[in-house]
Amino acid sequence: MKLFQKLLLAPAALGLLAPVAANASDVNIAGLSQYGTEEQVTSITQFSDVQPTDWAYQALSNLIERYGCVAGYPNGTYRGNRAMTRYEAAALLNACLDRVTEVTDELKRLMKEFERELAVLRGRVDGLEARVGELEATKFSTTTKLRGKADFVIGGGAYTGDTSGLTTSSGAYNGQDTVTFNYRLTLNLDTSFTGKDLLYTRLRTGNFGKNLFSGKGYTGNQTMLDVAKETGNVVKVDKLWYQFPVGNNLKFWVGPLIENYYMVGSTPSVYRQILKQFKLGGYYGVYGASTAPGAGVSWKQSYKGRNTPRFSVSANYTAKNGTKGDSGIGTADSKGKFLAQAGYGTSSWNLTAAYAYIQKGATVGYGTPLGANTTVVSSGDVSVSRGFDSANAVALNAWWRPQNRGWIPSVSAGWGLTAFESSETEFSTGEKFQSQDWMIGLNWADAFIEGNLLGFAIGQPQFETVRSGGTTPEDGNYAMELYYQFAVSDNVTVTPAVFYLSRPFGELTGTNDTYGGTGANSFGTLGALVKTTFKF
Secondary structure, X not given: OOHHHHXXXXXXXXXXXXXXXXXXXXXXXXXXXXXOOOOOXXXXXXXXXXXXXXXXXXXXXXXXXXXXXXXXXXXXXXXXOOOOOHHHHHHHHHHHHHHHHHHHHHHHHHHHHOHHXXXXXXXXXXXXXXXXXXXXXXOOOOOEEEEEEEEEEEEEEEEEEOOOOXXXXXXXXXXXXXXXXXXXXXXXXXXXXXXXXXXEEEEEEEEOOOOHHHOOOOOHHHHOEOOOOEOOOOOEEEEEEEEEEEOOOEEEEEEEEEOHHHHOOOOOOOOOOOEXXXXXXXXOOOOOOOOEEEEEEEEEOOOOOOOOOEEEEEEEEEEOOOOOOOOOOOOOOOOEEEEEEEEEEOOOEEEEEEEEEEEOOOOOXXXXXXXXXXXXXXXXXXXXXXXXXXXXXXXXXXXXXXXXXXXXXXXXXXXXXXXXEOOOEOOOOOEEEEEXXXXXXXXXXXXXXXXXXXXXXXXXXXXXXXXXXXXXXXXXXEEEEEEEEXXXXXXXXXXXXXXXXXXXXXXHOOOOHHHOOOOOOOEEEEEEEEEEEEEO
């Protein structure tokens, strides 16, 4: 018998077992013969002598309106203050038993009708209990979640145009087609102590050595893949920082291994890149970065609906020499980078404007040898970079994506300008004063097949636009990529891709054997690859 049934029957049973609560002379036999034989009351308001101020008002109301097993006297009274006779207890018990029997029969019919569904639910509950028990027994931490990803890349490339000067003393990079097979493994550890904070740890290893995809070929980092990583097959701590909110609008970051663009309130691009130079709407002056000690803060307007735009403001600082005792943080030799960004938009579109102050030695992003400090392989494998004393960079970015997936792609676009303070002259072209860059990236979600992704991007990495001496730079260059990401399953994707760089050396193309042959003005790089990604 259920608990509520016992509670209903308890007072009646006690009344039957107890001695007579009133003398025989007090019992109105005529009245008792009618007690409980009248139609059951359906509302406590039918009793003229029961008031809301009575101490048992609520209990009596529940018995009447929920269970329907309380009767009164023919004159419409309940007489709650008089003693209960055994006859009255019997009448109350009879009414409640009829109601309980009715409820029980109804439940039996329902259980019979939904017997199959109830059996399925019981099986699912048992299965969930078993899985929860297994997870609790095998989890390695109550605060940390592990996410993993492995990227396999097989592919190669060729140099186009005049390649007569592309032979080094060691015979490497002579312009012949080469195929390499590389990997990158990433382990992300997300730790939270309050449910709102995050201690982020990233472990990485990879074997992208000296090849086209690692950014160490003739065309430098312009051909570097976003998944390229070289650690000599040793697992290393790649990122480490702690982020936490203060109130509903502020967020803080601090860590010994972080990059500036992780500490912004809104992303400047939604394009998914193959070449790293297309990252963040252009991995150039403002957003080009190096992992270093740093800290940052962002403020974002409160959420007021999916289609309501919100402002965000961010500021952060990193110091590439922040771990060195002879340089440290906040000095002239810190190789520091300060980035500030303002954003405005919704989940469907966003506009950002950003500014960066870059100290000498900090990263200014990818581009031509004249437009940015790009590593160029020359005879004897000597790295050359065009230096500067400091730089100020600005970037304007925008993106939009359709709410309904179809043949209309998401669009990401970016433009940047970097102004250099430089006292150095390299390549005999004069001091570098200014460079610009731009890119446009398109993504078609669910292209051809649901779950797949088609992507195309085109742009110009940083190229020199102003220099000392009154000369007009002819440093133009172009980069483009095309890929199709095929989802084999929720955890495995295969992505064939091609990319092409036109005149990656810019104005220096053809000036000597290092840059595509003497006197030539037609040098390019063509690459093709297949990337397979496993998520776990």
